[in-house]
Amino acid sequence: MDFGLVALTPEQAAFAADVRQFLDEIVTDDVHVRERETGDGFNAEVHLALASRGWLTPGWPVEEGGAGLDPVCRRILELELERRRTPMVTANVTNMIWKAVDRYAEPDLRDDLKPKVAAGTVRLCLGYTEPDGGSDIAAAKVRAVRDGEEWVVNGSKMFTTGAHNCQYTFLITRTDPEAPKHRGLTMFLVPLDLPGVEIQGIRAFSGERTNIVYYDDVRVPDRYRLGAVNDGWSVLRGPLDEEHSIGLDGGGLSDLSIGHGFMRVLEPALDAAMEWALTERPDGSRPADDPSVVTRLARIAVDLECATLTPGPMGRVRGSDVLVEAAADLVDLLGPLGLLAPGTDAAPGDGAVDHAHRFAQGTATYGGTVEVFRTIIAQHVLGLPRPTYPGSRTFLPAGRRNPSGAVQS
Ligand SMILES: Cc1cc2nc3c(=O)[nH]c(=O)nc-3n(C[C@H](O)[C@H](O)[C@H](O)COP(=O)(O)OP(=O)(O)OC[C@H]3O[C@@H](n4cnc5c(N)ncnc54)[C@H](O)[C@@H]3O)c2cc1C
Incomplete structure (x- = not known):
């Protein structure tokens, strides 16, 4: 807006x-x-x-x-x-x-x-995703075993963004491996300076820094447990729904989806392309003299406006789709110039097109993948039944039939 x-x-x-x-x-x-x-x-x-x-x-x-x-x-x-x-x-x-x-x-x-x-002296990061897979958060394997007034935590979490600048991680752990997967989880706010915590940096394709965090016999006092033992899924639901733009109360204002933020990366790239299009070549012509160039740039401008204004889970998907497609189109238009990195001489817009193209790739994944968000749109926006996938039967109330026809016992 x-x-x-x-x-x-x-x-x-x-x-x-x-x-x-x-x-x-x-x-x-x-x-x-x-x-x-x-x-x-x-x-x-x-x-x-x-x-x-x-x-x-x-x-x-x-x-x-x-x-x-x-x-x-x-x-x-x-x-x-x-x-x-x-x-x-x-x-x-x-x-x-x-x-x-x-x-x-x-x-x-x-x-x-x-x-x-x-x-601002205490900062928190999200410890959901594990190296074996992230979308199915309830399949978490990081183990927490009670030992008196402490819990001993072992395992690793992938993509714990910001861990190196945070004091605590919101860590979902498995405390009962025998229980149905959503019912054997416990949430902790783990101090990241405890012995046995090791943070290793990972750079994403766009240069964003995230981390893999290893937990090796980390002894976490019980005071850092959030909610009841084996009820971690209830604790996680609020932040997860917020991350998924479900049930947000914007105080009368519509949600600014994460896709809105993605457009802030596309804007300078489009500006750079506009400048390129209006720059004269040695023969006196300009790229903008070609109507197909103008059409492509105009289409990106329209898509950018639409994605900026689309709220909620649809805005998240639209933002990613627009950025991925538009950045690729801009690279195609500008050719090698579009692949000059920020800080390089002669890079249009100081490398904004290259940055948008790289940044675009991660947007399909973080905060929940676009595929997961399409499922959320189906369920929460369109009111369609929950799709079935391995493990989904576990959460249906006893006797309720899931869309595949299977009945939860
Ligand atoms: C830069 C970056 C930062 C991140 N920061 C954090 C963080 O701070 N904390 C954190 O906990 N996580 C973080 N993540 C993880 C992110 O939020 C994703 O949830 C996670 O990466 C998805 O898991 P995966 O990559 O293992 O893919 P998988 O879950 O293994 O998925 C693989 C493919 O299968 C598809 N798929 C999976 N399940 C379904 C389904 N039910 N329906 C349809 N398709 C499906 C996915 O869309 C994807 O295309 C980050 C990821 C990145 C890339």
């Missing part, structure tokens, strides 16, 4: 001006250069500066470290952060997980961590 088209109250307009001025000061070119180098989705100075305004947890009351913002001001902040491509992965993931911690942690742990989350 373009807030230029929305009539803001004088207070909201003043807030927007304040946000712009503050972000101009803290989200500098250096921040973007550093993000390109690290791929962290996190910048410590920016994170702490946002915390100083209560803007890491903007909806929390001021006395709890937030900014007490209403939904419109929160949206203004969100859009301005996004427009500046502020590295916010760790901040957003922390917020998503916090709601479950707030609900399920023992009061002493919750009260200890809450002000630190608002202050």
Whole structure:
């Protein structure tokens, strides 16, 4: 949504001006250069500066470290952060997980961590995916075995993004291997500085940094358990639904899907292509003199607008599909110029097309794959029955028939 088209109250307009001025000061070119180098989705100075305004947890009351913002001001902040491509992965993931911690942690742990989350000194990452497979989170194999007042954790988690910049991971573990898979899981908030935790960096195709995290006889005190033993699936549901854009309450505003964010990567690539199209070649002609070039660029511009405005799970799928197809089309149009990496002399838009093309590939996977999201659209948007796949029978109430005709006993 373009807030230029929305009539803001004088207070909201003043807030927007304040946000712009503050972000101009803290989200500098250096921040973007550093993000390109690290791929962290996190910048410590920016994170702490946002915390100083209560803007890491903007909806929390001021006395709890937030900014007490209403939904419109929160949206203004969100859009301005996004427009500046502020590295916010760790901040957003922390917020998503916090709601479950707030609900399920023992009061002493919750009260200890809450002000630190608002202050930006405690950050949280997601430990769902395992090397053997990620979409089927309930098949988690990382084992937690009780030993008195502690749990001994063993195994490994793949793609724990931000672990190296976080203090805790939201770790789903298997505590009862004999129970049906959703019923033998327990959730922990594991301190990442415990002995036996090893974090190894992995760079994705686009340069984004993620991690594999090994747990080798890690002794986790029971105070870090979230929710009941073997009820981890209930704890996980809230953050997972939020990540899947299911049942979001936008306070009257439609959801800004993750696909909306993907378009912020396509925009500079399209700008770079426009500049290329209007640049004269040695013979005096311009690529834009070819109507097919103009048509292709115009189609990308339309797709970009549509994906930007599509909310919820559909926006997530649309955003990825548009970025994957458009970035490939731009590379095809620009030829070798489109494959010059950021920082290379003569790279149009400082390598924005190459970056979009690389970044596009991961968007089909993270936060849940587009195939999984298509299933979510079928069920939660269209109201179609849950498709069957291995293991799905386990969760049907006794006697209920699943779409394949099998009856759960
Ligand atoms: C850069 C990056 C960062 C990530 N960050 C995190 C993180 O911080 N924490 C975390 O826990 N995870 C993270 N993930 C994992 C991500 O969220 C995906 O859920 C996970 O990668 C999917 O698992 P997989 O790659 O093992 O694919 P699989 O689940 O093995 O899937 C393989 C293929 O099968 C398809 N498939 C699987 N199940 C179904 C189904 N039911 N219906 C239709 N098709 C299906 C998939 O769409 C895919 O095409 C990250 C992934 C990436 C690439």
